[in-house]
Amino acid sequence: MELVIRNGRVIDPKNRIDAIMDVSISAGKIMALGAAPSGFHAQHQIEARDLVVAPGLVDLSARLREPGFEYKATLESEMRAAVAGGITSLACSPDTDPPLDEPGLVEMLKHRARNLNQAHVYPIGALTKGLKGEWLTEMAELRDAGCVAFGQADMPLPNTRVMMQAMQYASTFGFGVWLRPQDTTLADGGVAHDGEVATRLGLPAVPVCAETLALSNIILMARETGAKVHVCRISSAEGAAMIRAARRQGLPITCDVGANHIHLSEMDIGFFDSNCHLVPPLRAISDRDGLRGGLLDGTINAICSDHAPVDEDAKLLPFAEAESGATGLELLLPLTLKWAAETRIPLAAALAKITLEPARILGVDAGHLSPGAPADLCIFDPLQYWTVEPAVLKSQGKNTPFLGMELQGRVKYTVINGNIVHEDR
Amino acid sequence: MSNNPQLNKNGDLEHLLTTEGLPAPILLNILDTAKSFVGVTERDVKKVPLLRGKSIFNLFFEPSTRTRTTFEIAAKRLSADVVNLNISASSQSKGETLLDTVNNLSAMHADMFVVRHSQSGAAHLIARHARPDIHVINAGDGRHAHPTQGLLDVFTIRHYKRDFRNLRVAIVGDILHSRVARSQIHALTTLGVPEVRVIAPKTLLPSKVERLGVHVYHEMRQGLKDVDVLMMLRLQNERMLNARLPSTEEYFKYYGLTQEKLSLARPDAIVLHPGPMNRGVEIDSAVADGRQSVILPQVTFGIAVRMAVMSILAGN
Numbered sequence: 232m233e234l235v236i237r238n239g240r241v242i243d244p245k246n247r248i249d250a251i252m253d254v255s256i257s258a259g260k261i262m263a264l265g266a267a268p269s270g271f272h273a274q275h276q277i278e279a280r281d282l283v284v285a286p287g288l289v290d291l292s293a294r295l296r297e298p299g300f301e302y303k304a305t306l307e308s309e310m311r312a313a314v315a316g317g318i319t320s321l322a323c324s325p326d327t328d329p330p331l332d333e334p335g336l337v338e339m340l341k342h343r344a345r346n347l348n349q350a351h352v353y354p355i356g357a358l359t360k361g362l363k364g365e366w367l368t369e370m371a372e373l374r375d376a377g378c379v380a381f382g383q384a385d386m387p388l389p390n391t392r393v394m395m396q397a398m399q400y401a402s403t404f405g406f407g408v409w410l411r412p413q414d415t416t417l418a419d420g421g422v423a424h425d426g427e428v429a430t431r432l433g434l435p436a437v438p439v440c441a442e443t444l445a446l447s448n449i450i451l452m453a454r455e456t457g458a459k460v461h462v463c464r465i466s467s468a469e470g471a472a473m474i475r476a477a478r479r480q481g482l483p484i485t486c487d488v489g490a491n492h493i494h495l496s497e498m499d500i501g502f503f504d505s506n507c508h509l510v511p512p513l514r515a516i517s518d519r520d521g522l523r524g525g526l527l528d529g530t531i532n533a534i535c536s537d538h539a540p541v542d543e544d545a546k547l548l549p550f551a552e553a554e555s556g557a558t559g560l561e562l563l564l565p566l567t568l569k570w571a572a573e574t575r576i577p578l579a580a581a582l583a584k585i586t587l588e589p590a591r592i593l594g595v596d597a598g599h600l601s602p603g604a605p606a607d608l609c610i611f612d613p614l615q616y617w618t619v620e621p622a623v624l625k626s627q628g629k630n631t632p633f634l635g636m637e638l639q640g641r642v643k644y645t646v647i648n649g650n651i652v653h654e655d656r
Numbered sequence: 657m658s659n660n661p662q663l664n665k666n667g668d669l670e671h672l673l674t675t676e677g678l679p680a681p682i683l684l685n686i687l688d689t690a691k692s693f694v695g696v697t698e699r700d701v702k703k704v705p706l707l708r709g710k711s712i713f714n715l716f717f718e719p720s721t722r723t724r725t726t727f728e729i730a731a732k733r734l735s736a737d738v739v740n741l742n743i744s745a746s747s748q749s750k751g752e753t754l755l756d757t758v759n760n761l762s763a764m765h766a767d768m769f770v771v772r773h774s775q776s777g778a779a780h781l782i783a784r785h786a787r788p789d790i791h792v793i794n795a796g797d798g799r800h801a802h803p804t805q806g807l808l809d810v811f812t813i814r815h816y817k818r819d820f821r822n823l824r825v826a827i828v829g830d831i832l833h834s835r836v837a838r839s840q841i842h843a844l845t846t847l848g849v850p851e852v853r854v855i856a857p858k859t860l861l862p863s864k865v866e867r868l869g870v871h872v873y874h875e876m877r878q879g880l881k882d883v884d885v886l887m888m889l890r891l892q893n894e895r896m897l898n899a900r901l902p903s904t905e906e907y908f909k910y911y912g913l914t915q916e917k918l919s920l921a922r923p924d925a926i927v928l929h930p931g932p933m934n935r936g937v938e939i940d941s942a943v944a945d946g947r948q949s950v951i952l953p954q955v956t957f958g959i960a961v962r963m964a965v966m967s968i969l970a971g972n
Contacts, residue, residue, distance in 0.1 A: 433799030503777030
């Protein structure tokens with residue numbers, strides 16, 4: 232199929248393009264930006280006047296809940312949510328039931344995802360069998376089955392020897408190790424940031440040093456083993472400062488932050504709003520500002536949706552008992568745009584955090600519009616407001632701290648491999 | 657932050673969930689009303705017909721005999737019908753959710769729920785989801801709040817000290833896990849007590865506790881100097897198990913209230929305790945039973961305060 236996208240504001244951070252032009256697509260690839268090549272006749276066209284034409288978004292943290300948690304969400308529902316959010320590539324975490332620790336499971340997931348013909352799914356394999364933190368998984372086999380990196384999701388890895396050896400083994404093959412820093416015992420039972428709000432509401436707390444202590448281990452081991460480490464969903468200003476310092480010393484460590492955490496703080500819990508029960512917890516306002524600073528200076532490479540759809544009943548419980556998590560795929564773009572508007576950074580720089588940069592971390596050919604690249608695009612109206620409501624969200628998870636709020640930036644078309652897979656009517 | 661979920665559009669009390677965020681006139685109205693009920697509790701016929709025909713459900717998701725009994729007595733003295741439900745033993749174990757339980761009980765035409773739950777925020781959740789004409793009284797939720805206890809404590813202080821505005825008050829013990837301490841602190845600061853101190857080892861203090869408007873002391877002798885009111889907290893035994901304290905003996909030595917330490921406070925200082933007491937752990941028997949102790953009057957006032965809260969919520 233040949234497709235032309237006309238008159239849009241094309242933004243491609245990788246190629247430093249930000250201009251009104253056409254995009255010609257043929258055989259699933261970007262053919263040309265600007266004037267169509269001679270002899271090119273598109274059967275389909277999208278009129279993109281007043282719209283931004285960007286690379287399809289790349290999300291580093293989506294829980295698709297399959298296999299095992301289909302009551303929370305299914306692959307079908309979440310893949311629809313992804314394309315409705317302009318996401319064309321996503322990394323899914325291994326904390327399914329059973330966890331993604333065997334090649335067969337990964338192949339099945341890839342196969343199911345491919346049949347849906349929607350976003351490209353890149354599974355993160357389990358670093359240890361059953362995510363139990365004891366035995367290494369068959370990482371090379373899992374890579375052959377389709378895993379792009381290995382991690383523990385939110386499961387603890389308290390045995391430092393296992394962690395060290397997992398890094399050594401992964402680095403033997405050059406595999407990325409993705410870890411969310413959290414000291415298991417310090418965080419045990421905690422549900423909110425150890426600060427003013429947890430004190431006021433009497434909620435069991437997770438101190439910042441639960442993150443920084445674990446991060447310190449990760450940084451030291453990454454240096455020792457030479458493993459390619461990616462730090463997932465950092466939550467504190469102190470944590471961001473540690474990454475900055477490690478990077479300055481030449482450690483090739485990368486890092487992402489959840490979209491909720493660059494906007495919200497512990498204060499948003501209000502009177503026990505369980506939609507704000509997130510992992511890691513929303514921290515102090517100074518932490519949120521520190522995370523924004525980290526994004527701005529490049530310490531934090533990418534923004535992720537931290538998509539964790541939760542069954543509605545699981546949120547209708549007292550705060551600590553309510554299940555953690557929020558739907559996020561459809562909010563990644565508007566929350567990134569909101570951050571860009573509030574911090575006055577150029578649109579191209581903001582989009583890099585959800586396209587080019589996460590694609591680099593994943594190590595896949597995505598997140599840019601170079602001729603010959605897969606024609607994955609997100610076409611959005613940067614000015615259109617929409618209200619976050621259960622009926623509007625495609626995800627089976629309807630809970631988010633932003634429920635009822637008006638956000639700016641609406642995805643109008645999502646294109647994957649040259650096919651229009653989502654159109655907002 | 658959203659509007660105060662305890663007040664209706666006219667600013668009247670709709671639920672009593674926490675002492676935090678309630679304006680002083682509302683607190684004072686509860687205390688004044690309670691004062692008028694103290695007389696009732698001392699009469700021969702200890703009953704007034706204010707809540708005749710009303711149904712009050714005691715929903716106790718966490719076992720408690722004392723608190724439940726005082727609410728029951730208070731309701732009966734107002735002529736209400738009282739239903740006691742010990743829920744941890746019944747539906748929760750059958751997998752019914754908290755809100756299912758609440759919806760079922762709402763359908764039985766309750767007028768008021770008195771709720772005790774082990775989780776912080778449970779009373780807020782119930783108030784948000786119960787039928788709108790049902791009033792919710794928090795009888796203790798996790799570590800968060802125990803507002804009627806906080807109110808009966810300030811009632812007791814007012815009874816003995818008259819004016820809040822020239823007092824030094826010290827709260828001693830496990831602030832971190834205490835819903836009583838949180839409710840006391842908010843009530844005291846709202847009522848204009850100029851100096852509220854908390855005295856505890858660092859392992860029993862929540863972080864940023866000073867943001868609640870209190871002065872922090874780790875040394876009990878310093879903290880008790882010149883105080884007018886001492887509010888002791890109960891020390892739970894499990895604090896030793898999870899390594900917050902080495903032993904009850906060491907705790908008693910450094911944070912237990914003895915006559916000798918009490919002598920550092922003002923000579924007319926009063927001593928409160930929410931009960932049940934651990935004698936020889938947080939308080940010495942000589943102090944608990946001594947002339948400065950107002951621990952038993954607290955219990956009596958507790959009934960009057962709970963009567964006041966119920967009658968105000970019922971619109972009297």
